[in-house]
Amino acid sequence: MAIDIDNNNKILIIQPDDQTRSMLVEIFKENDFDVLEARDGAEGFAKANNQPDISVVLTDLTMPRIDGWEFLKTKKDNEFLKDVPVVIYANLISREDKQAALDAGAQDFIAKGAASPAEIVQKVARAMQQGEYDLQVDPYALDAQQFIEDFHLNSNFQCTNCGSPLAVRIKAYKGKDLTAKIVCPNCGKEYL
Ligand SMILES: [Zn+2]
16 A cells, blocks of 8 residues: 555644644645644534545544543544544553554554654554555456446556556445545546
8 A cells, every 4th residue: 555645635633732733734734735723622523514525633632622532432423524534643641541542443643752744644644544445457357348438437447647557446444434436556546
């Protein structure tokens, strides 16, 4: 799985400390993310309202009103966030608490102050790609030619941009809600 962070990715950063939040916002803006920011879980949910295209959430654990634990629990029922991966960015906690955060649905954990900006972006990008698989298609097997014709794709199922074989990119968040796209795994062009 290639780390591909140059598409339009939208990140929701939830962080009560102004200075830390500004630092994170800047890092992700520099890496071409659209950034939504919030001071706690409650504001995070408010900011996510009517935003169906959030790619990832980066949140602290200790926060007023709705903390990170409550956020993880509540987001499962939130129509805009339920399938969005969450990375925790928090003070170093015990191994048990870290495991509890992962068990509660977080994809990864970054300890405050322990990761460089590049490492933070890498971890977040990796979390966004969990549950994403690029599968190759035989363009002459089963219904492939019918599919290619119906959706006006190149008959060899190749990228019109770079000539590489296209792939079916399926995303299955924790094995549920499978979605599919046709993409070029080489140049990143999206078809359907
Ligand atoms: Zn291509």
